[in-house]
Amino acid sequence: MKTEAVTMNGYGGPETLTLTEVDLPAPGPDEVVLRVLAVAVNHLDADLRSGVSRMPLRLPHVLGREVVGVVEQLGSRVTGRAPGDRVLVLPNTPCGSCPRCLTGRANLCPNADMPGITRWGGYARHAVAPARGLLDIGDLDPVVAAATPISFGTAWRTLYSIGRLAPGEWVLAPGAAGGLGHAVVQLAKLGGARVVGLIGDPSKADFVSSLGADAVLSTRDPDWAAEARKITGGAGFDVIVEHIGGDVFEAALGTLAPTGRLIVGGGHAGEHPHLDLIETFRNEYELRGSRSQRPDEIARVLGLVAAGQLTPRVDAVLSLADAGRAHQALADRRVLGKQVITP
């Protein structure tokens, strides 16, 4: 069938995104066709577009990792689904049968089905998705549902699945006004932790405070790390969700409490920071990576959003034609929370 999609025919700047008519691939026997209701914009989308993600794409490609839609058509073997179902597509549908999937590490499945990477994503009026990778959204606003899985799923994974965050512990949230950061602040507060939000642009401080952060600091203050430690009464942070890299990583590491957990999920500002091994072993720091999310982690945060306990911040609701502008806004660091496209 014909549909409209934002396609990329090569790697480059936001101008490479072009709204055009395309032939949607026919659904396989275990797939469905969705009419897309909402798709969120991610930093990874911009990295895929520019070619720095180290993930090769088959061109022409359609981006869009966080897809919410209405089921319109079922593949021949699909059961338990009906046209009209309102669903979120998992950003990573694991294969369910590889050694990692069978040992509780489905987020690292090498065979995962990933809309916007391994298949066309949601920057389109219609999308094809695997039937076993769908979560019902019930009455939840599709825009809010689309803004949830990657930010809040990653926040859950880093804080709780990996970080073992306990009530009363201190959390440092770099990039606190962005998609992941604003989710980290909310989820940490929900778990009874105390949170210091770290931002670049000081004008974003009010937003981060409104999420419940106990304090907000700017990296433009050269003494932010000392200030942050002071706020914890000198004890340091128990969990740091670090996805900035470079100077921020190095300074953040110095604010960890003994046995503190620093979890890394990105590092654009410097992917090869200095690491003090002496401080690391003397304080028994835990350094961990975090990659994507397990389906159960996404289901959990989607439930908390539906229950009104978490509120994804939607910075802007845009049309397909605005996809390039949305990428530019991300690059300019003008986005509070998430941008969502409604085709």
Ligand SMILES: [Zn+2]
């Ligand atoms: Zn697998």
